[in-house]
Amino acid sequence: MSTDADVIIVGGGCIGATIARELAADHNVLLLERDQIAGETTGHSSGIIQPQYQFPHLPKAGRLSFRFFESLDGHRNYEYTARELVNLHGPEKTEQVQRYTELVSRNGGYDTTWLSAAEIDERYPGVFNVGEESPIAGGMVYGRMGWVDPYTYTTTVSQDATDRGATIETGVEVTGLLVEAGNVVGVTTETGDYRAPEVVVAAGRWSRELVADHIAIPIQPQRFWHINLESETDLSQRVSDEYPQWYMDLDFGDGLPADLGLEGFMATFWRPEHTGELHVAGIEGLLGENPSVKTTVDEEFHLLLAERIADILDEFDEGRVTNDGCCPTGDAMSPDWLPIIDSPADGPAGLTIATGFSGLGLSASPIAAAAVRQLISGHGAPFSLASLSLDRFDDRSAEFAEPPFDVFDTSVFEE
Template identity: 40%
Template sequence: MDDAVGEAGLVDQFEELPRREGGPLARLEDERVPGRHPRFDLSAFAGAVRHEETGFVDPYTFAVTLKEDAEARGATVSTDTEVTGLRTDGGRVAGVETEAGSVDAPRVVVAAGWRTERFLREQVRLPIRPYRTQCAVLDPGRELDAEFPMGWVPGEHVYFRPEPNGDLLVGGWSFAEDDPEGASEREDEAFRDHVADLVPGFLRDFDRARFVNGWAGVDGATPDTRPIVDAPDDGPEGLVVATGFHGRGVMTAPVAASAVRELVGGPAAPFSLSTFALDRFDSRSRDFEFSSISAGD
């Protein structure tokens, strides 16, 4: 995990700062920003709202660390093994079918992103809609310093953060995807053009930044942008779902894990699970208006 670097949201106009649990907020007027973050040029903005005590992780390193820790505690992790179906017996979960054979289990947690809805369609209806998001990495020529924050730009559907090697990652550009299976895993030219036009407008010395690489992926969204972590009443007994994280799965992993642990019979989570309950939705329809959390509005 990288050290906390702070998070800055650029703003077009200042209003009363919203309350935020878990860390203080600071308002940085345009003229104050260069002293703290000299690479920023906020002449086109009123300034920035800084969220203190924040940071970011490298998702790959995080996932590998969790895998190794789980295996050290006796878990078996099977990669490149497709789970083809859920087995039930008399209204209870009995296990899963995989391409490598059957696995017996009295409880099954399905946390398969946008595929969770399709995988469980015969057992329970879930209001999950696929959406596609993209990333691009830029080499600024001169490495970003250790104090460079992560942040977002209002209304532009992007966020940004430094890479450990001093490059800049710009992500977002998230829109509903009607063909998730056929969606390209490469970033779009339109996204690269958007990044190329946008970044030099608020960062100095980026007009000749070099494109390093990019990619795209599909995730699952819910109507209210909050995940579903629940043991659905209308599903088979022993089934737990954890899906619809709206791109924030890594960030909410500790909370989701505590909720899942309670749902599979472990200690109670130190918070109410009602926030993530499936029955909070009046409709289970998959046809809802997608809201992008990367818009930064």
């Protein structure tokens, strides 16, 4: 199948669409998506803009991300809402959190503040149970975070890409790469071949199998769940630019369903909704090579989660679940939680990979776009790509245990 494209992008989620927008200014871009734009993992994401959460060691990348999302505010139907994020913690981590907060602020240049439980209660009065039995000892406040609607954002940047000359074809499933004499020359699909000298694979968890005949990528699929809880307390008044989103490793003890593959603790986010309900979401962990992805959350876990949230929020009683679900496709995780954005030297020439965003791809999408431009055109990224390269992994097997992830890990900073 003939095409005039210079670059084929595989994947129409937030990463692929943002890359298409970036490259379309001076390349003939063809984006191929097997479903619809933002129809899979992106459409089920949280919408949190938090680049410093994943890239504390790359402050220039974080600033690029914030500038991009803020600059689009009011464009088409897209809106950007500034909103703080607070990482809460128990007493065992107070010293570590204080140190991490200092390093993020000093080395990363981010707006971060450590608050004790009493200071959190003073800053957000009436929200938390900070008495003697509260699990909260303090928290780290990210002063510059944001929220966008993932679907609206992705359709906005994809429309920008087409306005700049890109072609987007949906309902086209890419099945592999076309490689001749060590060079990428296009992709294969169920309906025919598309040819171009550059191919960017940004297909989430499917990226590994698409390039498997030519290079190995160490990623595994990862699933996320969400539920909405309705309480006697109407939380709609808590939806504002000033009211933050919250994060904490919640201790569920023996109550976590066995199929989650986790032991006791789970990374959990929550925020109030305009409906007055509380939206709660969390990471379920790795699913293995051939996951059977459920679409609902365990009923007993519903009840336990409501109890844990009620222990923390002073204004929330144990609410009933109004809806629940899991990301039906799963994102992809690398062995160190950082994405892989690279044109691997040991892969076919002309191949670029952007995958392994560990559920944080939305806020990383402008970073990925700048990095891919750097890899293809030799300019565009005001930050080092070394920590994102594929060759940082000696073992590229997909059979790795879920890597430990400490939100307050100080080792990411060089002293």
